[in-house]
Amino acid sequence: MPELPEMETYKRLLSERVIGKNITAVEVTREKTVNVPVDQFIKEVQGCSITAIERRAKFLVFKLNSGKRLLVHLMLGGVMYVASEDDDIDRTKQVTLSFGGTRLFFIGLRLGYLHLLTDGQLEETFEDLGPEPTDPSFTVNRFLSLMEKKRGALKTTLVNQKFLAGIGNLYSDEICFHAKLLPKRQSNDLSEQEKTTLYNSIQTVLARGIQLGGYMDVPVYKGDQLTGSYNHHCFVYDLEGQPCQRCGQPIIKDEISSRKTFYCNGCQK
Known part of the structure; x- marks a missing residue:
């Protein structure tokens, strides 16, 4: 299962490739991966842009310009992959976010998930988490x-x-x-x-x-x-x-x- 360094690596590399780009298409091939009906998920995510990517514990948070948040927890076996127009990866994708010619694949989310949340729901998810060990305030x-x-x-x-x-x-x-x-x-x-x-x-x-x-x-x-x-x-x-x-x-x-x-x-x- 990815831990803090792995999710920090995702945060850094994904930020370089998708922040500021419009989500032009959304494909969900496994309904259980998302927390709302697929039609609603696509409607609320497609057309938005990602303004920032943050990490909390083993989670990543994709901040959308709509005010909503995409929360990903990869759990055991989950990965993310960014593909260009002439690239792909031979793995089953549970969710695909397209940014024009660039696609972000969420793969192996049999136990993991990608949830669409409000800030309030996000706070509830994180309320029982301990401090971040790499935060400067953690003395x-x-x-x-x-x-x-x-x-x-x-x-x-x-x-x-x-x-x-x-x-x-x-x-x-x-x-x-x-x-x-x-x-x-x-x-x-x-x-x-x-x-x-x-x-x-x-x-x-x-x-x-x-x-x-x-x-x-x-x-x-x-x-x-x-x-x-x-x-x-x-x-x-x-x-x-x-x-x-x-x-x-x-x-x-x-x-x-x-x-x-x-x-x-x-x-x-």
Whole structure:
């Protein structure tokens, strides 16, 4: 499932290609992907332009000049792809937005969705989300304050969207490795120094993920060399049995709260 760095990459690359352009055609091939009748969805979206794209947690928000918002959550297996007139992608598209010769495909949304919402509805969707870990206002002191109340495994804490928004299975493991902490450590057992180290690792790993374009397999457009580069730079995720780059011991695959988890038992404490 795409996490904060992947959605930030989409935000950046899609903004360069569709902001300010009129939506000339809308095609919906799966009714369950949208939250209103298809005819209504097409009527309200076609003819609008996208004025901005914003990210919140693992969501993207396409702001329309009509005042409405398109909210996308890709969930497991969802991707977006921008195609030019002489380009296409051999995947089933649930929704297609056309901008003249440019088309934005929403693909693999079996669990994901593209909803047409008002600002009020958008606020309701986001009201239970925790703070954005990469926001400048999210200081180490705020993090320490939040951690005072947490119980349970560190892995479970990091992926809790009500605690922090945007971190999922992959980056929680990468953060724990960077902080030299086992993901099964109990959050309430961490010292203040370990919590401070964890905060710094959250900032470092997420920034690194964004810089490397996340881990998505499908490029955002033909010729895209950024998206998915993190696949080749993981510390521990999906590297079971391979030597730890820090101490050489084999990476372990485990399960914590029904989530697959990767870590090094040698240098994570």
